[in-house]
Amino acid sequence: MNVQPKLTVVGAGPGDVELITLKAINVLKEADVVLYDALVNSELLSYVNPEAELIFVGKRRGCYRYQQEQINELIVARGHTHGHVVRLKGGDPFIFGRGAEEMEYAAANGMQVAVVPGISSSLAVPAYQNIPLTKRGSAESFWVITGTTKEHQLSGDVALAAKSNATVVILMGMGKLSQIISLFKQEGKQELPVAIIQNGTTPQEKIGVGTVDTIESVVQEQKLSNPAIIVLGEVVKHRAQLEKIQEEVVVKDVV
Template sequence: MNVQPKLTVVGAGPGDVELITLKAINTLKDADVVLYDALVNSELLSYVSPRAELIFVGKRRGCYRYQQEQINELIVERGYSHGHVVRLKGGDPFIFGRGAEEMEYAAAKGMNVSVVPGISSSLAVPAYQNIPLTKRGSSESFWVITGTTKQHQLSNDIALAAKSNATVVILMGMGKLSQIVKLFQEEGKNDLPVAIIQNGTTPDEKIGVGTVDSIENVVKERKLSNPAIIVLGEVVNHRTQLEKIQQDIVVKEIV
């Protein structure tokens, strides 16, 4: 059989099984091998053909089943032995998902490569809690920043973002929360609203809302931990404002 090695990097969305694109589902059905991460909703694997091979390559509680170099090699090896490899990643594979690196490696080894974008958790998770990243009069732009760089340091971009009026969304930042809070305090933004959302868009979703000064205590009280997204900005107040509007309507209907 003449095998045509191919890699498709697919975004699985933020967690809710319904937040995956039709194109992604069709790609999963066509796969000969699927390499999937820990943050991928396992229900999505039901779309994969029974003839396809499923390989878990994710990280759980700091333990790596495969190092990135091994994943790259596995993609190429399975591509040449099986054909169509789908690399299924949580959220969008081009937003801190290392999808670009995997595509470059596979392409350099002679594989055809393509990507199916996914709904990023940076957008969808706040939205599920009625937090818009932009809102007229509150925020004209937003930053999406990784909390931890390749060198395991806090991203320098957070200090720059803290100086702006933009909404700031930080992924993989819970371990650096104290440092993040300090940067915003140094800019005099002690009362800036903050939301931390854990396991966003899933049945296990938890949220804590406070200010730059209070959010660390909120995290302790709510027992929030990874995987979580940090949102800083006036737009966090939209959630409360919307709830108040809805409550006022209910009260008027009762009266």
């Protein structure tokens, strides 16, 4: 039987099992091989074709199981020997997920390629904490920026974003938090609200809320660390505003 090599890059969503798409589940059921990352909820593997090969290729505790070049080669090798390879990635594979790179490599090596978008953590994690990235009167746009570039430096876009009135969402930025905060202080935004959400949409979720001036102390007090998302902007206030409204409604009902 001729094997038809194919790669489908699939977004697993931000962590909550129910935030994967129906299309993604259907693709997992058809897979011959699944390569999955550390941020993928392991419960999702129960949807995989029971005859498929499962290969963990993620990063844990600062140790890479596979380098990106090895993952690319593994995709092609398994595609030509097994058929349909599914690359399962946390969040959305086209938002700092290197899904585009893997598809280009696979296509250049004779594989059909497809993508199933996922719900990005940059949107879903703040939403789960009642933080809208846009809100009339508070923010008309938002930036989603990687905290660490290919050269392991802070993205220059953070400095540009700090000058705007947009909501700023920074992924993979905890190691550069001091630099990020410094850029916003240079723009006179010491009182700008900030939220840091760790392990968003999972049972282990933690959140710290403060301002540009106070957030580093909040991080130390609450022992927040990666994986976490940094949200800077007036929209962070919506969370407390909503809680206040809910409390007032409860008080009225009691009275």
